[in-house]
Amino acid sequence: MCGIVGYAGYRDAAPVLLQGLRRLEYRGYDSYGIATLNKKICIHKKAGRVSELLDSPDILQGKVGIGHTRWATHGIPSDINAHPHLDCTEQIAIVHNGIIENYAQLKRDLIGRGHVFRSETDTEVIAHLLEEAFSGDLLDAVRKTLPLLTGSYALLIVSAGDNRLIAARNQSPLALGIGDDEIFAASDITPLLEYTSRVVYLDDGDIAEIRPGSYSVYIGSQPVQREVHEITWAPDTVQKGGFEHFMLKEIFEQPDVIHQAIHAVSELTLPASLRDASSVTVVACGSSYHAGMIFRYLLEPACGIPVRLEFGSEYKYTPVPFSDVIIGISQSGETADTLAAIRKGVCNNVKTVAITNVLSSSITRSAHDTILMHAGPEISVAASKSFIAQVGVLMQVVNLLSGSCCTDILDHARYAIEQVLLTDLTKAVDLCSGAEHLFYVGRGVFYPVMMEGALKMKEISYIHAEAYAAGELKHGPFALLSPVTPVIAICVPGIAYDVMLGNMKEIKARGTPIIALGIEDDGDVRDIVDVVVPLPKAHPWIQVLTSTVLLQMLAYHTANRLGREIDMPRNLAKSVTVE
Amino acid sequence: MSLQAVILAAGEGTRLRPLTQNRPKALIPVANKPIIEHTIHSLLEAGIRDIIVVVGYRKEQVMRHLARLNLPITIVRQAEQLGTAHALLCAKDRIAGDVLVLPGDNYIDPASIRDIAGVKNSILYTTHRQPSNFGVVTIERDTITSITEKPTFASRMTVSCGVYHLSSDLIERIIKPGLSEAIDAEICRGTMLTAVMAHSWQDAIYPWDLLAMNERLLPYITPEKSGTISSSAVIQGHVSVGQGTKIGPGTMIVGPVAIGDDCSIGPHVVIEPGSSIGSRVKIEPFSVVRKSIVMDDVVIASHCSISGSVIGEGCTIGEFTSAIVKTGFIPLGDTAIRSSCGVIMGNGVFCKPSITFENTIVGNEVHIEGRSNIRFTCTEIPDKTRVM
Numbered sequence: 001m002c003g004i005v006g007y008a009g010y011r012d013a014a015p016v017l018l019q020g021l022r023r024l025e026y027r028g029y030d031s032y033g034i035a036t037l038n039k040k041i042c043i044h045k046k047a048g049r050v051s052e053l054l055d056s057p058d059i060l061q062g063k064v065g066i067g068h069t070r071w072a073t074h075g076i077p078s079d080i081n082a083h084p085h086l087d088c089t090e091q092i093a094i095v096h097n098g099i100i101e102n103y104a105q106l107k108r109d110l111i112g113r114g115h116v117f118r119s120e121t122d123t124e125v126i127a128h129l130l131e132e133a134f135s136g137d138l139l140d141a142v143r144k145t146l147p148l149l150t151g152s153y154a155l156l157i158v159s160a161g162d163n164r165l166i167a168a169r170n171q172s173p174l175a176l177g178i179g180d181d182e183i184f185a186a187s188d189i190t191p192l193l194e195y196t197s198r199v200v201y202l203d204d205g206d207i208a209e210i211r212p213g214s215y216s217v218y219i220g221s222q223p224v225q226r227e228v229h230e231i232t233w234a235p236d237t238v239q240k241g242g243f244e245h246f247m248l249k250e251i252f253e254q255p256d257v258i259h260q261a262i263h264a265v266s267e268l269t270l271p272a273s274l275r276d277a278s279s280v281t282v283v284a285c286g287s288s289y290h291a292g293m294i295f296r297y298l299l300e301p302a303c304g305i306p307v308r309l310e311f312g313s314e315y316k317y318t319p320v321p322f323s324d325v326i327i328g329i330s331q332s333g334e335t336a337d338t339l340a341a342i343r344k345g346v347c348n349n350v351k352t353v354a355i356t357n358v359l360s361s362s363i364t365r366s367a368h369d370t371i372l373m374h375a376g377p378e379i380s381v382a383a384s385k386s387f388i389a390q391v392g393v394l395m396q397v398v399n400l401l402s403g404s405c406c407t408d409i410l411d412h413a414r415y416a417i418e419q420v421l422l423t424d425l426t427k428a429v430d431l432c433s434g435a436e437h438l439f440y441v442g443r444g445v446f447y448p449v450m451m452e453g454a455l456k457m458k459e460i461s462y463i464h465a466e467a468y469a470a471g472e473l474k475h476g477p478f479a480l481l482s483p484v485t486p487v488i489a490i491c492v493p494g495i496a497y498d499v500m501l502g503n504m505k506e507i508k509a510r511g512t513p514i515i516a517l518g519i520e521d522d523g524d525v526r527d528i529v530d531v532v533v534p535l536p537k538a539h540p541w542i543q544v545l546t547s548t549v550l551l552q553m554l555a556y557h558t559a560n561r562l563g564r565e566i567d568m569p570r571n572l573a574k575s576v577t578v579e
Numbered sequence: 580m581s582l583q584a585v586i587l588a589a590g591e592g593t594r595l596r597p598l599t600q601n602r603p604k605a606l607i608p609v610a611n612k613p614i615i616e617h618t619i620h621s622l623l624e625a626g627i628r629d630i631i632v633v634v635g636y637r638k639e640q641v642m643r644h645l646a647r648l649n650l651p652i653t654i655v656r657q658a659e660q661l662g663t664a665h666a667l668l669c670a671k672d673r674i675a676g677d678v679l680v681l682p683g684d685n686y687i688d689p690a691s692i693r694d695i696a697g698v699k700n701s702i703l704y705t706t707h708r709q710p711s712n713f714g715v716v717t718i719e720r721d722t723i724t725s726i727t728e729k730p731t732f733a734s735r736m737t738v739s740c741g742v743y744h745l746s747s748d749l750i751e752r753i754i755k756p757g758l759s760e761a762i763d764a765e766i767c768r769g770t771m772l773t774a775v776m777a778h779s780w781q782d783a784i785y786p787w788d789l790l791a792m793n794e795r796l797l798p799y800i801t802p803e804k805s806g807t808i809s810s811s812a813v814i815q816g817h818v819s820v821g822q823g824t825k826i827g828p829g830t831m832i833v834g835p836v837a838i839g840d841d842c843s844i845g846p847h848v849v850i851e852p853g854s855s856i857g858s859r860v861k862i863e864p865f866s867v868v869r870k871s872i873v874m875d876d877v878v879i880a881s882h883c884s885i886s887g888s889v890i891g892e893g894c895t896i897g898e899f900t901s902a903i904v905k906t907g908f909i910p911l912g913d914t915a916i917r918s919s920c921g922v923i924m925g926n927g928v929f930c931k932p933s934i935t936f937e938n939t940i941v942g943n944e945v946h947i948e949g950r951s952n953i954r955f956t957c958t959e960i961p962d963k964t965r966v967m
Contacts, residue, residue, distance in 0.1 A: 239646070241642050241643070241645060241646030241654065242634065242638070242642040242645070242646075242654025242656070243639070243642055248639065249642070249643070249646065252639045252640070252642075252643045253643065259859070263841075411859070411876075412876075412893075414859070414875075414876060415875075415876045415892060415893030415926075415927065416893075418601075418892070418893075419601075419893070419926070419927060421639070422601055422637075536944075
């Protein structure tokens with residue numbers, strides 16, 4: 001959940017690290033810190049966002065350094081709990097992304113042996129363990145220390161009087177950027193791409209010894225070779241390009257993204273395990289879970305294959321998987337819980353398929369097959385285009401499994417999304433931005449669409465929004481309806497149309513304002529509700545996509561009206577690499 | 580200090596409706612690239628790299644497109660479309676010295692840009708047969724003596740191309756909202772502005788003008804043959820075929836023609852010179868397309884004949900549809916305008932088989948259903964109409 005960067009080369013390290021941390025800010029932004037090597041270790045660390053720091057502080061001298069931007073897990077966000085952490089002698093500095101599960105035991109032992117702890121973090125134990133193991137060679141000390149740790153980590157370590165940077169990884173992402181006479185390290189490749197397109201992904205258990213201009217990777221003391229990948233996206237694709245927020249840019253990229261996603265998998269590349277499956281389990285978290293739920297509503301009637309759907313975090317409490325195939329959906333490919341589910345499947349000899357946006361992410365290396373959704377880098381913490389891409393990929397899977405009967409419909413998806421991007425939502429935003437509570441209701445496949453819409457609203461506008469299957473409203477939540485709790489409903493022609501009309505009348509009878517997503521010239525809907533958000537007439541699959549986009553835009557414009565931090569909502573981080 | 584360029588792309592281009600309902604004029608594709616991209620390429624070719632684009636109407640669409648180009652372009656937003664000079668002033672904070680000001684919705688060739696970049700305080704001009712649609716300039720011994728924007732009666736055939744090379748102190752003095760008026764006021768105050776003759780320049784006032792612009796720009800496309808082309812397809816002249824496009828057997832394509840990515844064309848389709856086909860377009864057997872712009876995601880069913888037409892994004896054209904070029908007057912609002920085209924179709928139009936269009940404008944999302952064998956001549960069908 002945190003972001004780490006390291007540099008060893010010919011430039012001044014501090015500005016490079018600062019810029020890198022700004023790029024990683026989406027991974028956590030409650031405190032930051034940098035350490036550079038200049039005979040002794042120079043440190044600057046602080047609670048707050050790294051983007052608030054304009055120039056690198058003068059004390060940070062040196063050509064080798066490490067940096068960290070934090071999403072607090074152990075200890076509140078404060079100057080002291082910010083990384084880097086030092087040992088007692090202030091000779092060793094480390095930054096860490098992940099969680100050390102046995103830190104409490106280790107900490108007790110270390111205090112017993114006379115070590116003085118400054119912070120409440122789990123990370124600090126590593127610094128003290130390294131101090132104990134250190135006998136002249138930092139690499140050696142790291143090799144002795146790592147076996148003592150259980151949990152997940154990506155580590156960067158420097159020690160005074162040594163121009164090396166040591167990196168180690170276990171279950172947290174870490175990549176190296178190979179430049180000319182300079183080496184970079186970071187939690188993901190966006191900060192590296194400004195300087196180089198050659199990237200090495202470290203594997204679990206790897207230790208990398210980095211010098212300015214050269215690096216070697218070891219497992220234990222055994223040298224290993226890791227493939228150098230050439231990255232083809234230009235760093236400019238992660239600029240705002242004039243948009244006020246990354247989220248808005250990403251929403252507007254969706255027409256192209258849906259097209260790419262639909263073509264990400266074809267008759268020839270569909271994993272055989274999916275083709276032969278007679279039962280499927282989908283494991284995912286957050287927005288990806290909603291994409292999985294849409295998949296269930298589409299696949300079950302189309303192919304008669306039962307779909308079981310689980311949250312990644314709950315899947316570990318279920319018995320050995322009994323489906324033919326497990327599909328794990330994760331934008332980043334690093335979501336700890338989804339990754340654990342895939343690994344559980346592999347251990348139990350069940351075929352696994354990963355759907356992700358990031359090539360060479362941990363999930364792609366764990367699952368048997370991978371479908372890449374080609375959404376391009378997503379920076380905004382709230383998922384928009386990656387969700388559409390997931391739904392696009394899953395719709396194409398359903399289409400392929402049901403004999404490609406819906407190809408013509410999917411061909412229309414791109415234009416349909418382009419069309420709804422122009423919708424004027426002012427009236428709906430007026431209603432939402434004044435509310436403290438919102439209810440989202442839908443039936444059938446539109447129920448998960450509403451769940452996703454409510455999640456977006458919660459995430460970025462901080463308005464309490466809950467989604468219900470429309471029929472469930474009467475079993476309790478109806479008690480909460482009042483003239484100040486607007487309801488957002490979707491009512492389009494189909495099997496649920498008449499009953500939705502009835503539901504909306506019941507809601508309206510309680511004096512509750514309704515915003516309805518409905519067909520533009522549908523008089524029946526217009527007569528009941530307060531605001532109609534027009535949805536073009538189309539096949540239900542297309543309406544799933546267009547209504548999703550409209551709900552994203554509703555959340556975005558509401559949050560913007562309320563002046564929220566849209567790209568980096570409070571307390572959240574983009575990729576959840578802790579359980 | 581190198582010369583900066585400010586491209587004005589905030590305007591809507593109302594006379595190009597229905598095509599500008601969903602996008603600003605600068606984003607209309609000509610020779611398979613938005614007009615503004617041709618301008619940017621001309622600037623780059625003329626060695627000008629510091630580019631500022633002012634966006635306004637449908638700004639998200641413009642910004643999204645520019646972001647895809649991966650060029651270091653600075654974006655400036657104009658909140659309200661109050662005029663071209665106001666748009667320029669929105670970019671004032673980003674302007675360091677002298678600038679070149681260009682419209683985002685005209686074609687200007689690199690040679691003209693090189694010429695005007697060399698002359699401080701100057702205006703690019705050309706001659707036009709219908710000068711009253713533009714800013715008419717009077718010139719005496721290479722010096723501009725006046726500019727009159729869209730006069731009722733034009734006294735000269737010389738018109739401003741909307742391209743100016745302005746010094747920073749002149750920009751400081753601008754107060755009028757329109758750039759032509761502002762410059763005219765400067766001339767009255769005694770500022771000397773040099774007239775520079777354009778080599779190649781083209782504007783599109785009305786939708787059918789896009790077809791001429793398309794024909795002018797198509798010869799400059801880079802010919803390439805990606806995709807899958809059947810061995811029995813015949814491809815002659817200057818033709819570019821994008822990635823993932825499939826050209827079926829027996830298809831004949833005579834250049835200059837540009838075809839985008841992921842299209843499916845043929846078998847047995849004929850595409851004649853002066854045609855641009857966007858991306859993801861499907862053209863079914865025995866159809867003919869000539870001198871037309873077909874935008875992205877269009878489906879043209881079999882046995883169609885489309886000439887001199889602009890087909891907007893996402894249209895579906897039924898079997899046996901004909902678009903025949905005819906010259907006549909189309910009533911638009913309270914005037915009638917002389918036009919010559921087959922059909923100008925907005926986005927997302929659906930039309931049933933066996934319909935004939937002559938010199939007709941069809942609005943966005945119009946559905947033409949029901950009876951076949953309808954013939955539309957010299958008419959305008961408004962947006963979202965359902966023809967039964």
